[in-house]
Amino acid sequence: MIKQEKASKLFRNVLRRLLFLLCLGIGGALLSATFVRCAPGFGVQERELDPRWSAQSVEALRQEQMLHEGLASFYLHYLVALAHGDLGESDSLKRPIRELLRQRLPVTGNSVVRGLGVAWLAAALLASLGLGSRGWLCEALGTAFSSLLLSLPSAVVAMLAIHVRAPVFCPISVVVFPRLHRYIRSLLVRSYDQPHVLAARARGLGARPIFWRHVLPSAAPSLLALFGVSFAIAFGAAIPIEALCDSPGMGQLAWQAALSRDVPLIVNVTLIVCLVMLAANSFADLAGRAFAENNE
């Protein structure tokens, strides 16, 4: 009975959290739309400078751009359409936004997932190698390597990737890896320093059983939280990297949308980016909190 109550409470909590996230995401999207709408250059197009246009055509162009003039009514229309699952049409690309997102999101998703995979693998390997070998050289080299990568501007990493024609997930993993390495390393150090692990070690338990039975279980919730955080980092990094590398993903789309002041596109792209980032961060939060509660 109590269990059931607890479960329903948890369910309600999660539901409330999700609703909150959605509201926050929509709020963020509308905020950025307001921003772009108020920025200079809204409703202006490069083609106005084309001397071939007649005065009437230029006027018509401007009228067309005036459509989103009233911000409040635009919001209202957008929200109503969103409730019906209609994301509208992009002003600059003249294509349904739903279709654009369907094409772009998988590209970014693919790069992010692959980049994360590589980064996690490398970070976990290097961190455990550094701790496992217990030699100062190995440890120092690992730390130096990750802090070198941490010190490289991500734009330089992206340019390097362009030069060696590396797929987009490579710069993403290069950006995520050093951060992950740091966290994983300190997590493992902390876990190894726990009294029960020390006791197990003192009793002569082998390295492998210690790792699998004692270290990993105690570090697991934090690692789970870290997974959420790292996803947010990777997704956040993917956006500028894609814009720089010109990969046909969300980053490129967002960059284009901002450059052409395409409000309907900006709203939706920000909505997606916000929701993904918020979800990843809340996942990390929840995992972290669950861990804290378990410890109590």
Next chain:
Amino acid sequence: MNPLQKVAAIILCMILVLIVLATILVPTPYARQFRDVPNAGPSIAHPLGTDALGRDFLSRLLYGTRVSLLLAPAAALLSTVIAASLGSAAGFLGGWFESIVLAATDLSLALPWLFLLLTVRAMLPLDVPPMASVIIAFLIMGLLGWQASVRVICATARGVRDSDFLLLARSSGCKPARLLLRHVAPNLRPLFYAQFWISIPLFILTEANLSILGLGVMEPMPSWGNLLRGFEDFPALAAAPWRLVPLILLVTVVMCFQLVLPSQEVTQ
């Protein structure tokens, strides 16, 4: 301090001395164009060669170092002050204020600021001298870079709020403002320092990224990011390795900052 941290600190100090002396050391003004020798290699007159317009690369590097290293801490200070006031107030007051601050932080962490920066830039007035535009660029970075620290500070402030000594202070009739300034803030001070220190390299990197994208410091003012803009042409870099000096300097400084950081536990 371990030996590695000592080395890093010494390097940082040396670079600081260098930028203080930059005005004496620079061979020529950073914007002066020697049009007969564009893209020249190292020589006695131009120890690091010249750029595409014939400007002395060493002068630009020294000056750019100065711009980046003086303004990044300023931006870090600004963002830390914002984060400290918001975070400690939120943690201390709790309730709806905390929820709002945390929600705003979440949201602002999730927004793709890069694209919004593009529009922010367009809003600035035109007739500002180059130095002012540089300061504005860093100010904007400082204003937008507070989110990460707020969460940490808020969580710690929450811990302080529930502590016994604060309960004692409150029960003896201490006013909230005094509580915040006299009791909460001093307890959080190491955290503020740590956050400030971590932000510096972050802002250096942010400036570099923004300048590479063309959103940072304006020409002819040099900065590390601006000097890295010629990096698209890797084959030319291989032929002119001295062009790598800004990148090496940047990486060294950022690494040193990371090494000198206070203990890792505080930063997480």
Next chain:
Amino acid sequence: MMRRACIVFAFALVLCWPFLVSAESASQSGGELHFCLRGEPKTFNPLLVEEDASETVRYLTGGVLIRLNRQTQALEPGLAVSWKVSEEGRKISFRLRSGLHFSDGTPFTSEDVAYTMKALMDPQLHSPTGDSFRSDEGQVIVQTPSTDAVVVIFPAPVAGLERLFDQVAILSAHSPKKEMAVLGPFYVADYAPGSHILLRRNTNYWKKDKEGKPLPYLDSIRLDIQRNRDVELLRFRRGEIHLINVLDAEYFDRLQKETPAATHDAGPGLDSEFLWFNQVPTAPVAETKRAWFRSTEFRKAVSMAINRADLSRIVFGGHAQPAFGPVSPANHFWFNSSLSVPQYDSAAALRLLTQAGFRHEGGTLSDSSGNRVEFTVITNSGNKSREQMVTMIQQDLSQIGIKVNLVTLDFPSLIERITRTYDYEACLLGLVNTDLDPNSQMNVWLSSAENHQWNPKQSKPATVWEAELDRLMLSQASTISDKKRKADWDRVQQIVAEQQPFIYLVNKHAMSAISPAVVGSSPSVLDPHAFWNVEILCLGSDPSMGAKK
């Protein structure tokens, strides 16, 4: 054992020989040409084309009545065998090729031309191509006396009428595929937004080579959408693409060092880069500054103090020519060759300024009321050569005591400033010229026009010389005699050189990169530089730069 293997191998080789040879000769005609588009094409409707990417697709897929030869700058028959302009340039009659079919098999008749012209001239369409035909209010009449004859009558004379048809790709009136049914050498077979467009050979294309072989030679063209020019260059270096249509000077030099055979500099192009001062009376610019900007002496002095030779030598690596008028020397017929070349002379500039009441003391210039002369130049961000030009102008003008600031803005906000709010002091931009005819610059020189950048949309000309510009532009547009038009247009160029409303800086060279694997290329000054003769291009057997699939 060894010998047996050798024999088997030799035997196999002999058997395969014919196939190997035929494979090679097949590559002589055919193959897939790869190159990059620098943006997403916004439309495949040829009538609505307004940016480069769509323009490229239109050039490669559209069939036009009259084609401008990009090399000789002469008009050649396309879908029309012959044409005749009459009634002072109000009427044009075409005789069409018969027996042609669209790419989907629909027959081509005069009805299609009539349909296209009607659609194009619809005032609701707002097509830049259509707008260039619009000389006056009123209906355009299209008559189709027979299936191979079309007559188009305009309400008023259109100067340089036949040349404009180079931009009009004929649509099918009946094809269910609408604008995707084309008469050009290729048709759009596949489009992956954000990634690429695949064009395939139109087997119904009318043109044949001298030996009667159907054109085009190429089987297909793959256009990759690639905004990043560094990536484009890199891909060219690796042999993944065959050509770069427009190459910047910086990239040209990089490439020339490695593969001189692949780079082509066709000489000065039509595009020009220029600087102008904001003279709009209602602009939020300080009154003192506006007074400088309106002073002809000030503009002339600034023009004289700019070292154009250095600009073209340093910023463009010598691949540009100092410019001094609205027409590039590349435009053989319309260029006014009697214009005097402006000399870089900061001493003379200072003298001129002193005469106009400015004072030069202690290295700074101030006007008669003692205000320091200083202004901000805006240009679009992300254009390295423009930033560099302004930086060089900063140093040039500092020698006569003028302080120049540079601000780069992204395009939309820049355009808002120069077309709506007029909140700027000076601006450096370039004009991309695709048309040789002066009529295409009507919206620039008429004082009432939108693109009269230094002071647009005037209700009546603000100065005497602007009034004369108006008169000359209208006069050249209303006559059909090329001689008379040339005289008017020469005078326009003369006035612009004297008054310097636009301070012309350089004409960039038309540069392109073409892999040696592409046979038949001959880059031209006019766009599309590298593939204007796409029908006769083919991929040779030279493997050095061929696209590796």
